[in-house]
Amino acid sequence: xxxxxxxxxxxxxxxxxxxxxxxxxxxxxxxALYNRVTIAVREGVxxxxxxxxxxxxxxxxxxxNRFLDAYDAWRAGQLPSRAWLKAFEVASSSRxxxxxxxxxxxxxxxxxxxxxxxxxxxxxxxxxxxxxxFGRINDVLASLTPVVEAELGEDxxxxxxxxxxxxxxxQRIFGFxxxxxxxxxWGFACTLAPLPLHEQPALMAHRDHEVSLVADVIVGNGVLxxxxxxxxxxxxxxxxxxxxxxxxxxxxxxxxxAGAAS
Numbered sequence: 632x633x634x635x636x637x638x639x640x641x642x643x644x645x646x647x648x649x650x651x652x653x654x655x656x657x658x659x660x661x662x663a664l665y666n667r668v669t670i671a672v673r674e675g676v677x678x679x680x681x682x683x684x685x686x687x688x689x690x691x692x693x694x695x696n697r698f699l700d701a702y703d704a705w706r707a708g709q710l711p712s713r714a715w716l717k718a719f720e721v722a723s724s725s726r727x728x729x730x731x732x733x734x735x736x737x738x739x740x741x742x743x744x745x746x747x748x749x750x751x752x753x754x755x756x757x758x759x760x761x762x763x764x765f766g767r768i769n770d771v772l773a774s775l776t777p778v779v780e781a782e783l784g785e786d787x788x789x790x791x792x793x794x795x796x797x798x799x800x801x802q803r804i805f806g807f808x809x810x811x812x813x814x815x816x817w818g819f820a821c822t823l824a825p826l827p828l829h830e831q832p833a834l835m836a837h838r839d840h841e842v843s844l845v846a847d848v849i850v851g852n853g854v855l856x857x858x859x860x861x862x863x864x865x866x867x868x869x870x871x872x873x874x875x876x877x878x879x880x881x882x883x884x885x886x887x888x889a890g891a892a893s
Contacts, residue, residue, distance in 0.1 A: 633696045637673040637688050640695040641666060647702060648875055655867040657722040658702070660729055661736030663875035669695060671771050681764045690752040690761070690768065697744035698736075713843035714739035717850075727850045728860050729870055729879070735846050741772060742812045742842045746819030747835060758824040762817070769813045 634640040644666040651659025672691050681687040701711035705719045718735045721727055727735075753761045819838060823831050864870055873879040 634692055634699060637669065637676065637691055637695075640669055640692055640699070641673065643699055644669060644695075648871060652868045652871045657724075657732050657867055658719060658736070659867070659871040660722075660732045660874055661718070661740075663871050664733060665695075665698070665736075665740070666875065667877060668771055672768060675767070675771065681767055683760075683764060686752065686761070687764050687768065690748060690764075693752050694740075694744060694748035697748060698740055701739075712739065712743060712839045714743045714839055714846060717843050717846035721846070721850050725865070726852070728863055729874075731850050735849050738812070738842060738845050738849060741816055742845065743835075743839055745772075745813070745816035746823065746838075749817070749820035750823035750831075754824050758820060765817055765820075772813065 634643055644662050647662045648659050648666060650656070651662060669691065672687070675681060676684045676687050676691075698715070701715035702719075704711045705715070710716060711719070718732075718739050721735050722732060749761060749765060750758065819834075823834060826834070870879065
């Protein structure tokens with residue numbers, strides 16, 4: 632059964648986090664971080680930070696159910712969207728670093744699900760009125776990119792050297808703002824919202840295919856992944872707990888950076 636309120640979304644996410652921690656399932660990384668964001672949205676609704684709190688709750692729940700439905704389908708042996716299929720398959724591998732697991736989930740949820748959820752919440756002529764609140768929820772979603780910006784710190788010499796030696800293409804993929812993905816999500820919502828329901832699935836399938844291709848790039852073994860892998864804790868359950876608490880840390884040393892640069 633789908634969640635009907637933000638509180639129900641949070642309960643479902645907490646169940647997934649607890650189960651992922653017990654099974655050492657890396658999809659718990661995304662679920663842990665996403666739960667923090669959902670809690671922040673709930674507090675924003677309660678504090679009156681959105682133009683239309685009830686509408687924002689409907690958007691948040693519709694958005695979250697896209698992930699919850701995909702997760703339930705995967706666990707039941709059914710096929711979710713291609714983008715989420717990539718994220719769930721990646722979760723079974725220890726090779727990608729935590730940041731890659733987070734980004735591949737964010738890629739599916741923001742680049743595909745967010746636009747769909749906005750169009751479903753405010754179809755047709757109702758969508759333009761959502762734009763300001765859509766921007767506000769995107770400010771919250773920006774906190775889904777904590778690892779390099781917050782844990783390394785942009786002003787650290789290690790971070791400065793890392794961004795210097797990273798290829799430009801990798802900087803764009805791991806650019807941590809995902810600003811472009813959020814912009815595209817609004818554009819996709821504007822494309823979907825005016826259309827009759829029967830015309831939407833074909834566009835959604837095409838977008839799903841494009842997003843799944845981005846996932847392949849995200850999980851590549853580039854410079855950033857190579858560097859972060861050396862300073863990363865391999866205890867999946869501990870990483871999930873740290874992400875859930877906002878205490879995840881990433882260690883990068885000069886030796887690792889020198890090896891990447893050579």
